[in-house]
Amino acid sequence: MSDEQNVTQEENRLIAERREKLAAIRAEGNAFPNCFRPNAKAQELQDKYGEHERDALEELGIEVAVAGRLMLDRKSFKVLQDVTGRIQIYATKEVQQDTRHWDIGDIVGVKGKLCKSGKGDLYVMMDEYVLLTKSLRPLPEKHHGLTDTEQRYRQRYVDLIMNENTRKTFQIRTKLIQGIRQYLVERGFYEAETPMLQVIPGGATARPFVTHHNALDLDMYLRIAPELYLKRLIVGGFERVFEINRNFRNEGLSTRHNPEFTMVEFYQAYADYHELMDLTEDMLRTLAEQLLGGTEVQYQGQTFDFGKPFIRMTVFESILHHNPDITAEELNDIEKARAVAERLGITLRDADGLGRIQTEIFEETVEHKLLQPTFITAYPTEVSPLARRNDEDPFVTDRFELFIGGREIANGFSELNDAEDQAERFRQQVAEKEAGDLEAMFYDEDYVVALEYGMPPTAGEGIGIDRLAMLFTDSPSIRDVILFPHMRPQA
């Protein structure tokens, strides 16, 4: 594309007209004044005075100063939008004449008497008014707003200006994170910040992003999880820690995956996975009540009840429960289980053991059916390299995952604090990596050393904030709850 074509696209007539208006404003003085201080917010005025009678309001003679973006212009009545909502401003004929250079999208400040119109709506009389920022680009259509998904994600600022629902979604997301932080802090958890740049990307099985540290001439990885560092803090004696921050996984993009996503991870010494399941259940219930005003979560036409006790069953039980045609005997025999998996169209590697095969069968046939909040427990040791083995059955670990709406929301377990067992599990992961599993873990020698100093018995958990935000905001795509989701750059 030539520069000239670019200019005609970027600088169309509508923008050119506004630039001319801006040039005229510049010629008369400061085009970007920062002199106006609002003393009221639109929605607060609506809440406080919306129900007043017209005459009663007149008698009060309230003077207010409001500022915001011009969203509608009915000439005499104009609509101003601030962070809280909208309020009308009223222009007499003279004021209309004086503000002819104002456009929809401009940022303005208005001072004057708070009044009520004949139809009962509040407005601010434009006794004093100032154009604070000229908007050079026209806003989308006033009624339909911005609906083009691509543009909503690429130009989130326009989406936020135009769509109240988008603003609301991100307000709920923020409250969700604040609620989780408050919940944990109230229970004695310390908030920690551990490295995002790691030499050994540990704590999960996932492909990492690679970067390079110039001064050290060292390849580093963006973290896939904070887990191993948070547990070092447990070794250090913190006993209860948490971190809310981004993880990075070098995987595809979908309605459920963004390469960077937000997790809360927390670790509690002298607790086991049962206590974390209880805590999780209570926390989600508390958050639902705080944010949604009740324990029923409406999601895409379904209702998830956070008020009832969450279902709990093992991986093994859940497979049998949801697959009447599979027997316990088949699941317990590696050759028979392999045949079941292959019948289901699951691709297995030769090195995959029974635990991995069972897990694959679970993911294929059960996960998506777990609509109501469900804890699945007893994940095979083979697929849980950081989790404590079950005392009675070392084939499985004391681990759970929480599913809601068919999606994994949380993953937690009693932590493996046996340094020698951990070293052996890492060796097994390295063998899998060498056999071609790109997601297998690295051997983290220092983490084993940390465990050798002694980590108290501990339980830990990670909760995917984005997926939880999807549930709480009834959003079908993870992109709807991430302010700036990743997209392929435009051509």
Add this chain to the structure above:
RNA sequence: GGGCCGUUAGCUCAGUGGUAGAGCAGUUGGCUUUUAACCAAUUGGUCGAUGGUUCGAAUCCAUCACGGCCCA
């Protein structure tokens, strides 16, 4: 990576082979307590890109780009 769908004015969308349309926004004027204000007039387009078929392509075909949904 595969399948299906989409891409037309700043925005929301019509337009299935014969002169590129509407609403909103913009511009000009009118009205002046409106509620997506209203009335009149009016500006604005390489129809995602590149090839092809055709007398003629927004429309049919191919390739590519970007996006959406589903699958892997």
